[in-house]
Amino acid sequence: MGKGLLPPGAGDGDHIEPVDLKKALEERYLAYALSTIMHRALPDVRDGLKPVHRRIMHAMRLLRLNPDQGFAKCARIVGEVMGKFHPHGDQSIYDALVRLAQDFAVRYPLVDGQGNFGNIDGDNAAAMRYTEARMTEVSTALLEGITEDAVDYRLTYNEEDEEPVVLPGAFPNLLANGSSGIAVGMATSIPPHNAAELCTAALHLIEHPDASVEELMSKQPGDGLVQGPDFPTGGVIIDSRASILDAYETGRGSFRVRARYSVEDQGRGTWHVVVTEIPYQVQKARLIEKIAELLVARKLPLLEDVRDESAEDIRLVLVPKSRSVDPGLLMESLFKLTELESRFPLNMNVLSRGKVPNVLSLKDVLWEWLEHRKEVLVRRSRHRLGEIERRLEILGGYLIAYLNLDEVIRIIREEDEPKQVMMARWSLTDNQAEAILNMRLRALRKLEEIEIRKEFDALSAEKGEIEQLLASDARQWKAIAWQVHKVRRDFGPEENAHLGARRTTFADAPDHDLSDIHQAMIEKEPVTVIVSEKGWLRAMKGHLNDYSLFTFKEGDSLKLAFHAQTTDKILIFTTGGKFYTIGADRLPGGRGHGEPIRIIVDMDNDQDIVTAFVHEPKRKLLLASQQGNGFVVPEDDVIANTRKGRQVMNVRAPDEAKHCVPVQGDHVAIVGENRKMLVFPLAEVPEMGRGKGVRLQKYKDGGVLDVKLFSMEAGLTWQDSADRTFTRTEAELTEWMGARAAAGRMVPKGFPRTGRFG
Known part of the structure; x- marks a missing residue:
């Protein structure tokens, strides 16, 4: 290597620093893990948002995309978010934006989308240059008071701008819309809930701070407390109240969600099952594909056909093999084999107080949200108090000017430095003197003096109220309760039936015999079960009577053969006094010599088959x-x-x-x-x-x-x-x-x- 090609100082070794590889890897990996946990995967308990969603909301507010304003291209919103706040790819930002607009993915959409935002079949949204968006009423509730020093700001990634650390969050977004994410060494999964129920529980918690999780949960329908998840796609939860309560107490658990279906009479004794709601986060097209695959594989003997007749609403038609099929059994077999029943995990792992990853209970999550609302209330009140005091100061200056109008005019006309003279003459502050000098001539009307006195009195009264509020904990909680009442009214079923009404209901799983369900999943066909002297088993199709046609391995022969159906259980009794049970559908087919029983079940080598028969x-x-x-x-x-x-x-x-x-x-x-x-x-x-x-x-x-x-x-x-x-x-x-x-x-x-x- 030529001398000129060596890097500076490469020859003497003075610039090389030894690094402990293990320590360096640990430090770098820990930094990456913390970054993922804090700034990507886990939501903040206070506003229920991850940084990307918070930045989208903030950017849309800056673009003035309010619910009563026009729409803007999504490409413009994504560009604003990426350029100012979120140093990641445009596709990841757009995907997050799209999800916030999908009413089948988010219980209370934060974005009002115009154009193709994807569908429940799993189709993607159109490109961001074609779609438009603006905020919803829920977003404005989350941002309410952000200009009034309600939350802290921090510098953006390039330190040119500022972004909010957390949103004021007047809406209980974490539980209402849920969240899911995978960080490093931890994950979160929170299902959506009904906002009206969450607000009722929060109000109960304000009145009874020591209330247990059980007291925040509904005891009977209609009491307005939290019943359980409320998925945007509806469905039926079939868990017991005890298991739901345990999940909310520990912050970990899962919910079994089933599709909602009804049996439609087709006349002359025939019927169809119509599925109108499917479990949350199940793609309808993939679900139908799976059912069709099972039909072809003859795993659903009770089902004849499946049709998708969906338009705006979901409508899956399931046609039974015959009118004598039990609809309950047909559905149980589908629930067992397809995503018509799915489990949604609960893992309330969130950033507690925006800093510490922690698994919280239902009460903890609601309490941290209420504490955040209290902090926002105090900060907004202090901000308003500061504004009032500044305005009162100026109004006080105006009133002095009105009382001494001729003298003020004389000083302005004759003095070289009227500001200093006025400040000395009437003990005015700099701000008051500046405001008097900036007054317009038309403001000197008598009417204006009356208006100023009115404003002065009103602001003084408001100042007194705010000071009382800041001095009293009870008054603060009363104000928060009023705000929570307002959210419950705005997003509850009374004011907003479409958005507020509960969609997911609760039921006990129907009590069907497991063996009946198992049989419903097996095509019923006649077979002949053959057992050889050396313990080889097989099932040949059809009921065969000429046993002399069966072939065996050399040195082996027929021990016994009998007729059965594929839905039967075959019992095998051995010389060791043990019984084994094998489903006739699980026996090896008639091609070849079958399989030794010791491969199918755990049978000791020193035992032989005594007999086998249909149960x-x-x-x-x-x-x-x-x-x-x-x-x-x-x-x-x-x-x-x-x-x-x-x-x-x-x-x-x-x-x-x-x-x-x-x-x-x-x-x-x-x-x-x-x-x-x-x-x-x-x-x-x-x-x-x-x-x-x-x-x-x-x-x-x-x-x-x-x-x-x-x-x-x-x-x-x-x-x-x-x-x-x-x-x-x-x-x-x-x-x-x-x-x-x-x-x-x-x-x-x-x-x-x-x-x-x-």
């Missing part, structure tokens, strides 16, 4: 182990909700579970490996939820070979190897009748050589 609610089962123990168990008690299964029969090696027979009839016939048969009443076998059971038959060696339940009235039947059926009546079975746990007698003549009942 029938209300049925009972008789379980028996190899060594002759058994008991009856209700089938509903053996359902397992996890892969681990449910331990029902307790067996210890070398014993193992061997039989699982549906209970029918009133007697049990049991045959041992020693070919001895015993018949005894079923009533002698206890019913248990879990256990080892009782002795069914006694053996010297060996164990149970087969068990059969039958009705004594119909007799005991069995089949031999030639498929001939034999029946023994009660009289013919006397020899084998006995008590439970007896040894029994050798099987009757003609009993199959296999020792099984067939």
Whole structure:
């Protein structure tokens, strides 16, 4: 490298400063994190705004875009914000501006937009050169008194201008419009609320500063207190009052919001479900797309079609498969699989007093807003007091001038320095003398003196009132209560029915059986379930009867096969005494040899399948182990909700579970490996939820070979190897009748050589 190419001082190493990399990274990252938290992501608890929104409001005020004035191009507003206050990209500013104008995104829009500002389908707004905007009444409430020294100002990023640190915030914006943002290591998510309810709660808090969060929450509809979120898109919240209360007390929680729907009669017994409100922040077009995808994937067997008939209002039409479908079940299946039900998180992480990030409760947020309003009131009052005192000073000078008019005129005409002479003659202040010298000749009319006296008296009275207000805490709170009353009236349902009326309602979730909902999400189709000797499972489409056509891996063969529907639950009983539950729709398909059961559920390697069958609610089962123990168990008690299964029969090696027979009839016939048969009443076998059971038959060696339940009235039947059926009546079975746990007698003549009942 040539010598001239080296930077200055690069050769001697004197200008190099060693820096601890870890410390430098920590400092820089902390600075970035703080900047993100304070100046980008978290809203201020006092006015509910982030810096970008505050700067947009301030710039629109400077451009005089009041609600009663004309609109201005959004490009002009964005340029003003970016050039003077917000050193970020124009698109990010415009996106923030657009959101403030969307009535489906913001409960009380702060911007009145003209042109295409996007829609609930998720379409973007038109470019800023095409759209126009001005402030709304809510914005003017937030800015009310900003010119009266209500808040502090700070220098802008280039130190050429000033911007407000916070807005006066006469409107409870943080909770009314909500907020969301992700900072570094923390996030915020606040749903919108009803402004009238917030004002009622704030008034209650002014009267009872020690009120709990529970006292600020509505106890019955109509009491005007906070019921919960009030989303701009409506919907129904289905959380319990206790969970809503807990969320507001801790500042953390979530709300389950469902779409609002009604069932429309189409005549002749047919009907459609019409959805008129969807959950907050759900894009309608994406929602319909998802429902259509599920329809194609056959995940919604109760639904035939979905149509979007929306114009200004939302109208989604859901057509059922048939008129016999239960509308409640149809909707439950949609709520489970789509965004027709969504969760909105609550995390009231805000900048407390504009400085400290903190998770606040509902009471804390309202109280900090009220304290801010009190500070604004005091500052505005002091500002007005200063103005009055300055004006009274000048009016006092005018009155002296009127009393000594001829002398004043003489001094002005004859003296070289009339100002000094007048100040010395009547003990005037500099301001008073200057005001007298600047008076117009027409102001010397007698009428003007009367006007000045009137103004002087009125201002003196106002000064006395303000001084009383500043001296009394109670008077200040009374004034704030009056202001909050005014906000409640202006933005409540009485004065402004469209904006003020509550949109989101509350309801309890309908009580549907979970298994019914699960079935409603599965297309009902016939299948044949096949279980191989080595424990491979599969479900072939249709009810097949020729089992000889099934193929298996080498060395494997058919253990059992039975017909089922895809909506059925399949119960599997193993030699370890465990039951497993698998939905027929979750079984591997008929292509190939299926999958080993150990992949589908957590089954021990040393266990095998005893049997598998379709679950029938209300049925009972008789379980028996190899060594002759058994008991009856209700089938509903053996359902397992996890892969681990449910331990029902307790067996210890070398014993193992061997039989699982549906209970029918009133007697049990049991045959041992020693070919001895015993018949005894079923009533002698206890019913248990879990256990080892009782002795069914006694053996010297060996164990149970087969068990059969039958009705004594119909007799005991069995089949031999030639498929001939034999029946023994009660009289013919006397020899084998006995008590439970007896040894029994050798099987009757003609009993199959296999020792099984067939």
